[in-house]
Amino acid sequence: MDYESVIGLEVHVQLKTKSKMFCACQNKYGSPPNTQVCPVCLGLPGTLPVMNEQAVKMTVLTGMMLGCEISPYSKFDRKNYFYPDMPKNYQISQYDMPLCKSGHIDLVKECYPKDAQNQVSAAKRIGITRIHLEEDVAKSFHLETTSSIDFNRAGTPLMEIVSEPDINTPEEAFAYLSTLRQILLYGKVSDADMEKGQMRCDCNISVRPVGQKEFGTKLEIKNMNTISGVRRALAYEIQRQTGCLKKGENLTQETRRWDEAAGQTFGMRSKEMAHDYRYFPEPDLMPVDTAVFMNEVKSWLPELPAAKKQRFMSDYRLTDYNAGVLVADLELANFFEVGAAPGKNPNAVANWVVNDLLRDLSESKLAIAQSPIKPLDIAELVEFCESGKISSRQAKDVFVEMFKTGKMPHRIIEEKGLSQVSDAAALETWCDEAIAANPQSVEAYKSGKTTALNHLKGQVMKLSKGKANPKTVDGILIKKLSA
Amino acid sequence: MAHRLSLREAAENIRQRKLSSVELVQALHTRIRKIEPKLEAFLHDDFDLAVKQAAQRDAQPADGPLHGVPVAIKDNISSAGRPCTCASMMLKDYVAPYDATVIRKLETAGAVVFGRLNMDEFAMGSSTENSAFQKTKNPWDLARIPGGSSGGAAAAVAADECFGALGSDTGGSIRQPAAFCGCVGLKPTYGRVSRFGLVAFASSLDQIGPVTKTAYDSALLLNAISGVDPMDSSSLPQPVPDYTKYLGRDIKGLKLGLPKEYFIEGLDPRVKQVIDQAIRHFGSLGAKLVEISLPQTPHAVATYYVIATAEASSNLARYDGVRYGLRTEKPGDVLDMYFRTRAEGFGPEVKRRIILGTYVLSSGYYDAYYLRAQKVRTLIRRDFEKAFTQCDAILTPTSPTVAFKFGEKTDDPLQMYLADIYTIAVNLAGICGISVPCGFVEKPARLPVGLQILGPAFGEPIILQVAHAYEQSTPWHLEKPNL
Ligand SMILES: [Zn+2]
Secondary structure: OOEEEEEEEEEEEEOOOOEOOOOOOEOOOOOOOOOOOOOOOOOOOOOOOOOOHHHHHHHHHHHHHOOOEEOOEEOOEEEEOOOOOOOOOEEEEOOOOOOEEEEEEEEOHHHOOHHHHHHOOOOEEEEEEEEEEEEOOOEEEEOOOOEEEEOOOOOOEEEEEEEOOOEOOHHHHHHHHHHHHHHHHHOOOOOOOHHHOOEEEEEEEEEEEOOOOOOOOOEEEEEEOOHHHHHHHHHHHHHHHHHHHHOOOOOOOOEEEEEOOOOEEEEOOHHHHHOOOOOEEOOOOOOEEHHHHHHHHHOOOOOOHHHHHHHHHHHOOOOHHHHHHHHOOHHHHHHHHHHHOOOOOHHHHHHHHHHHHHHHHHHOOOOHHHOOOOHHHHHHHHHHHHOOOOOHHHHHHHHHHHHHHOOOHHHHHHHHOOOOEOOHHHHHHHHHHHHHHOHHHHHHHHOOOOOHHHHHHHHHHHHOOOOEOHHHHHHHHHHHHHO | OHHHOOHHHHHHHHHOOOOOHHHHHHHHHHHHHHHHHHHOOEEEOOHHHHHHHHHHHHHOOOOOOOOOOEEEEEOOEOOOOOEOOOOOHHHOOOEOOOOOHHHHHHHHOOOEEEEEEOOOHHHOOOOOOOOOOOOOOEOOEOOEOOOOOOHHHHHHHHOOOOOEEEEEEOOOOOHHHHHHHOOEEEEOOOOOEOOOOEOOOOOOOOEEEEEEOOHHHHHHHHHHHEOOEOOEOOOOOOOOOOHHHHOOOOOOOOEEEEEHHHOOOOOOHHHHHHHHHHHHHHHHOOOEEEEEOOOOHHHHHHHHHHHHHHHHHHHHHHOOOOOOOOOOOOOOOHHHHHHHHHHHHOOHHHHHHHHHHHHHHOOOOOHHHHHHHHHHHHHHHHHHHHHHHHOOEEEEEOOOOOOOEOOOOOOOHHHHHHOOHHHHHHHHHOOEEEEEEEEEEOOOOOEEEEEEEEEOOOOHHHHHHHHHHHHHOOOHHHOOOOO
């Protein structure tokens, strides 16, 4: 019997606001423990939350980017449960009136893992059930005999993005998360760094025999720190669950923890099954009327990756591949556009960025923002090639030097004396010398062996130390030999 | 004899440099030392801090309306550097690190904060017997309770231990003790006064208000503490008038409503007699008395105890031994710490309400209790809206009885809850009310009776006007207990 898996993802995303969700503390990652705290985010007696409007707007923007319906009227609720990381022992969240509902993400080929891209056939759309806004909890550390809590994170604005169970493979989950991350970065709503916990993912997965309508037993996996970790965890879990079902074993609904080092999931205490969160409307906050700022947020809508790719292909005539690679990273796309703007050959700029620059950056483990080569330098390099000032082989050398030193192309060409010589007088002298020194080749050419011209050209290049413009040399030689 | 002054007189004495702020603080301190062994109204003596602040005031120009005047504070309002125990073992050693907005506002008006007043634990109770620390006595009969939960405030004001105080009112906690002790207690419209810094009992019902010797003093304190607060999203932006301006205006022709549902069985006939007399007095002042109906009255107590306990169960979840307040000795693990800390830290009434509130919010019960209570609450609000189309203010008894003896009702919580019948609906409707002394029951002891005057939302001017007019034409507020 064949089995298929049904996967839904709950993604928590920390918003990149200046201050926390309900107080004026800075929303900053990496400060010394318990330095970004105040009576409000510590839940001291008598304190009250004040809503961070920017966080609400960013959530609405995210909803717009993901094609959601934006609720005209939304409210906050209290989710009650005891947990040492939670200062008030309730979390201000949204229960039945989330800010955004029913959106979607279209999975594109470039967002699948590289090794799986050729198996992707049709575009797939994954539904988004809802996006709501809540406050993050603190972070505890378990020491040998005690535990400590760092409340810096408590109260960070946190979006929860819940997908429909439309995902069927670990690769689709990977593509979903990569696309989502891309969009979040495009909207500048989050840095969405999974390793910093700015984007966290819980997976709901069940396995069932192909053809069966009912879902199988739903299990939840937590604790993945990278998108590829999610893929591995899901692959492991599908195999494990399928194995169990094949052996005729029953699966129990539980939460499992992914152990990246062991490459396995482990069952956690399933005590929390009985949780009754006793949601009720947060009396300390007023309901949100989103209509007030809809137009403002609409004006923030960025060009999204799919649209940008289309534009790159039509406006710059880029190949599907180049456009896809460039838009996968907003900074890379911006880098390209700055470089492509002044020149006449945007495709050449794209080739340099996609082939050469990305390779060198990845070898040096640098991000695009840290690139020693600036976009306009690439434009200049392309210009030198186009005008025939340097040969394409020289250009490669110049690029290497640019990456190494960060110098602009014209300085490198000047310093190394690399520029091609198109000066007729100098070329004619070298041609005359070559003709005089190689009578056999001259003879051969004159008797019809046109390939002999290449030998003569090679000699001219040698005499010019590679600086002669080969095309011009061709012309002069032919003229002299046929005279 | 400076302690006998009203708040207004104290302020005038300072403005005219007849008395210094330090002298006033010292006069009160002398009085407190003499009376407190009998009365036990104060939980904490912050005399040293107050004297220091008073000395500063004496060195400044007397420009604030309350310049140099000491004001005492119920022990659930946060004032930086002072204890804020809420009369609970849970917060026995807790010192507040920040000021409530009302404290800031009092200080801006020039007042000196002096004295922390006893109360029912976390403001839950109607007799102040639920204080974990001491039993405050009624100054008129030391064998009786002062009312609650702001029993310390009412007893201290009535016994001239302070010129005025701030209490909090969730279901009558200012008005009922004011009635029992023979002073003036005002519950402002919900949203009139910032709750920031008031330790939450029931967020949608709580409101800070003044307990004073006269209606004029009430207006003075209300002037100082009212206004929208960016730290409290439930505070409202209505402009703050000078409430003293309305005092002295004629009440001739004003329509005063008498809710027929309030004058039925359960109302002590001795109290009824006093109230009837007060109502007749209004007739003689030229007010028009009209019968009105508040048909939802029989449901108010039940509705209140669902909503208030639901919110309380969540608000009091933060007392867990993790960050501040009591932590049980040598807890085994986190759960053990929660259980034992809360078992040791909370008194029986608080526990009863947390359990009740947890129950009504539980899945399966939410709709039947919490949701239905919210619907009834809307109906109660509409009752009042309709009533105020027929009258300018409403007259009722503040409490169906006079102050009862210690222990008289502690075994029967339901009886205790029912005693709040006239005050509770006001909080549910979010409107304002004031209790003023309106006579005495003579037997078995001479005990004050309170008349409650209710106004629509932001109707503080009218209730103060009516209260003042009544006070000016009656002697009751001048009577002092014999201590
Ligand atoms: Zn904070």
